[in-house]
Amino acid sequence: MTQAAVRYSTIAIVLHWLIALALAFELALGFAMPKESSGFALWQLHKSVGVAILLLTLARIGWRVFNRPPEAVEASLMGRLARTAHGAFYAFMLLAPLTGWAMVSTSSTRIPTVLFGIVRFPDLPLPASWSEPLGDTHEILAWIGLALIALHVAGVVRHDLLLRHGSLGRMAPGGRPALGVLLGFAVLCVGVGTYGIVARRPSENAGVRPEPVSAPVPEATPARVEPVPVAVEPTQPAQALPEWSIRPGGRLSFSVANGAEAISGSFARWGGTIRFDPDSPERADIRIEIDLASASVGDATQDQMLAGDEYFAVAAHPRAVMRIAAARKTGSGSYSAHGTLQLKGASLPQALEFRLTGTGPRRHVEGRAAIARMPFAIGTGETGGNLGPAVQVRFSFDADMQTADRKLRPD
Numbered sequence: 001m002t003q004a005a006v007r008y009s010t011i012a013i014v015l016h017w018l019i020a021l022a023l024a025f026e027l028a029l030g031f032a033m034p035k036e037s038s039g040f041a042l043w044q045l046h047k048s049v050g051v052a053i054l055l056l057t058l059a060r061i062g063w064r065v066f067n068r069p070p071e072a073v074e075a076s077l078m079g080r081l082a083r084t085a086h087g088a089f090y091a092f093m094l095l096a097p098l099t100g101w102a103m104v105s106t107s108s109t110r111i112p113t114v115l116f117g118i119v120r121f122p123d124l125p126l127p128a129s130w131s132e133p134l135g136d137t138h139e140i141l142a143w144i145g146l147a148l149i150a151l152h153v154a155g156v157v158r159h160d161l162l163l164r165h166g167s168l169g170r171m172a173p174g175g176r177p178a179l180g181v182l183l184g185f186a187v188l189c190v191g192v193g194t195y196g197i198v199a200r201r202p203s204e205n206a207g208v209r210p211e212p213v214s215a216p217v218p219e220a221t222p223a224r225v226e227p228v229p230v231a232v233e234p235t236q237p238a239q240a241l242p243e244w245s246i247r248p249g250g251r252l253s254f255s256v257a258n259g260a261e262a263i264s265g266s267f268a269r270w271g272g273t274i275r276f277d278p279d280s281p282e283r284a285d286i287r288i289e290i291d292l293a294s295a296s297v298g299d300a301t302q303d304q305m306l307a308g309d310e311y312f313a314v315a316a317h318p319r320a321v322m323r324i325a326a327a328r329k330t331g332s333g334s335y336s337a338h339g340t341l342q343l344k345g346a347s348l349p350q351a352l353e354f355r356l357t358g359t360g361p362r363r364h365v366e367g368r369a370a371i372a373r374m375p376f377a378i379g380t381g382e383t384g385g386n387l388g389p390a391v392q393v394r395f396s397f398d399a400d401m402q403t404a405d406r407k408l409r410p411d
């Protein structure tokens with residue numbers, strides 16, 4: 001016997017190679033993607049392709065039920081072995097995505113699965129305690145899948161090169177074995193290429209993780225205003241406060257613990273008016289406005305979540321405003337201030353610290369605040385379950401002293 005008389009149907013052939021290519025990509029991506037939240041976009045891609053494989057496999061099994069495949073090339077023990085291996089393949093193609101889906105449904109991070117950035121995929125109602133065994137199973141299944149592929153390809157080589165049964169022609173477009181060889185090679189290239197590219201690529205969040213979260217930060221003061229001693233000297237009040245303009249190029253960043261990791265980002269658009277005399281901090285008059293839609297953690301899907309109702313609810317509350325009416329000197333060039341932060345419809349007392357360096361008409365400002373996010377209802381939904389209670393905010397910018405009547409320009 002040379003070429004087997006009956007071939008797989010065109011639909012079965014298309015699905016076989018489509019799934020084989022997707023699986024090569026999926027396995028390589030799974031092994032190479034970073035195992036931390038900095039690989040967020042790659043995780044979303046992995047989840048999307050995994051769900052696509054699940055759907056294609058269901059379609060393939062459905063098709064197979066109504067369109068019987070050709071008889072096995074060998075009827076002997078080897079034929080039964082090949083059938084068993086094919087059965088194992090179907091089990092793998094179902095169980096790998098199902099365990100992946102179950103794993104993300106039970107993860108404490110509860111980052112929503114958004115298929116190809118478009119469709120929100122639901123989570124399965126499973127207990128959180130299953131998360132770890134599911135993760136282990138998912139990984140073991142991936143290794144089993146790799147072994148099955150190696151066995152499968154070895155089987156095809158045995159049939160076609162050693163026994164000359166011509167099985168490749170049964171699964172190749174137009175019955176042409178050369179196309180089968182080409183597609184087999186393409187599967188290999190996709191796997192190796194994906195692994196090479198993903199494993200070598202730098203972390204997405206490189207550059208937006210400016211400060212370690214463990215750095216000492218002032219305590220958040222969500223519900224208490226500490227009165228600042230306002231000891232205005234009788235000779236001072238009439239004197240105009242120096243006005244400062246914020247120079248472009250400053251930075252306003254934030255960072256919050258997410259389990260054992262951190263999510264960091266920054267605001268691209270913010271600005272304000274600063275009236276402040278370093279020698280009379282008790283008469284400060286500072287107002288900083290932040291465009292919340294400009295928040296970014298370096299990932300489009302997460303940024304969309306930030307703008308949504310569970311986080312900033314940008315549509316209803318586009319801006320945050322920090323107002324400071326008095327500060328207190330805590331050391332040479334160092335100040336602490338208590339003001340009011342207006343954010344997502346709430347207006348609450350907020351403490352911050354800053355330090356001025358430089359002299360004359362230009363100062364460099366560095367500061368930080370720890371903002372308790374719960375009173376502002378930020379990240380209170382299921383996706384924020386693993387976030388730390390305080391968001392560390394840091395700012396640094398240069399400011400130029402203006403003549404008293406010149407208007408300040410936001411950054």
Ligand code: HEM
Nearest residue numbers: 026027030031035047050051053096097100101104139142
């Ligand atoms: C045929 C489908 C799939 C295959 C072959 C596959 C394969 C893999 C592989 C090889 C890994 C790396 C394992 C490790 O080194 O720890 C992995 C990790 C992962 N997979 Fe899948 N996967 C599939 C489908 C899915 C699906 C559908 C989801 C979710 C909806 C998913 C979610 C994940 C997640 C979140 C990780 C990272 C787990 C961690 O390291 O903590 N996978 N997958």
Ligand code: HEM
Nearest residue numbers: 020023069073086089090149153156167168170171184187
């Ligand atoms: C990488 C993932 C792959 C998976 C999951 C996979 C899966 C399968 C399955 C389940 C079957 C049995 C079809 C049925 O009877 O319903 C099959 C058949 C076949 N596969 Fe693959 N395959 C993969 C890759 C490959 C590669 C790389 C080659 C070529 C080198 C190949 C060549 C074949 C051939 C020739 C058959 C037909 C065998 C026969 O004559 O019955 N497959 N494959």
